[in-house]
């Protein structure tokens with residue numbers, strides 16, 4: 001009987017439970033680890049719900065889901081969690097000191113050759129592995145939320161990451177049906193968040209200047225460029241319209257765009273008004289009159305349809 005590859009995921013929160021579902025569906029044995037027993041149980045339950053959502057969405061067959069569920073188990077102790085794994089993914093809270101501590105321990109207890117990655121969205125892997133001697137086997141693997149539905153995974157190379165480890169991670173993630181990209185320098189925002197933050201900066205500035213309402217900004221992005229993005233990247237767009245035209249559009253539009261190097265002032269004003277977002281009942285939008293749960297459900301349905309059309313997500317029958 002062939003041995004089932006084992007992956008250890010440290011931190012059974014929002015991201016750990018999503019990554020677990022994707023990894024198990026790709027045929028791996030998953031050991032999910034959380035130091036908090038209740039959070040571990042909740043994380044395993046969330047992983048099961050994620051798998052079930054894909055069954056309900058028609059993307060995963062019942063038999064494959066049962067197989068995936070049987071390959072996920074939990075541990076509260078790190079040494080037991082990482083035993084026999086070929087890859088350890090850290091997905092604990094976004095706290096540099098905590099992550100540094102975990103990587104220090106991992107280096108001591110995990111055999112050479114085992115890949116160690118962090119799911120950090122905002123920290124540098126170079127800083128996280130500061131105390132690790134062999135950094136060649138470390139990298140960031142930044143799964144996007146919700147990790148069981150979004151194909152993008154940014155493989156970010158730290159100062160010490162070896163090329164072969166980054167390439168190997170990309171190969172493994174391709175077998176999961178993910179869409180990995182390699183980011184060659186360890187910079188804030190990695191790759192995709194740099195683009196996303198540029199969009200958010202301009203969107204906030206448009207609302208702030210009164211050019212359009214928050215509703216209309218979201219509609220413009222969702223129903224215009226956003227709708228074609230899965231099949232039509234910005235640079236494919238530039239090549240299609242021609243670089244000559246793109247250059248003249250940039251010369252006329254860019255001087256009027258926001259280039260503020262700090263957080264948008266409107267965020268501070270809304271926060272001061274108690275409009276901190278969905279949890280506060282309002283942010284740019286009023287969530288007292290709109291259902292956020294409906295919005296999330298619509299997003300997930302859309303993502304599942306997109307995965308089907310794109311043929312992504314190779315769900316194992318193992």
Ligand SMILES: NC(=O)c1ccc[n+]([C@@H]2O[C@H](COP(=O)([O-])OP(=O)(O)OC[C@H]3O[C@@H](n4cnc5c(N)ncnc54)[C@H](O)[C@@H]3O)[C@@H](O)[C@H]2O)c1
Nearest residue numbers: 011012013014015034035039091092093094119120121145
């Ligand atoms: N939430 C997102 O949308 C998102 C998206 C991409 C990346 N990330 C990144 O992923 C990571 C995890 O984020 P999250 O939202 O899943 O966090 P979360 O708070 O939902 O879960 C973190 C879990 O880690 C556990 N934990 C903390 N220290 C631990 C330790 N020493 N050993 C074992 N378990 C420990 C906690 O008990 C908790 O259950 C962060 O680095 C975050 O920046 C988050």
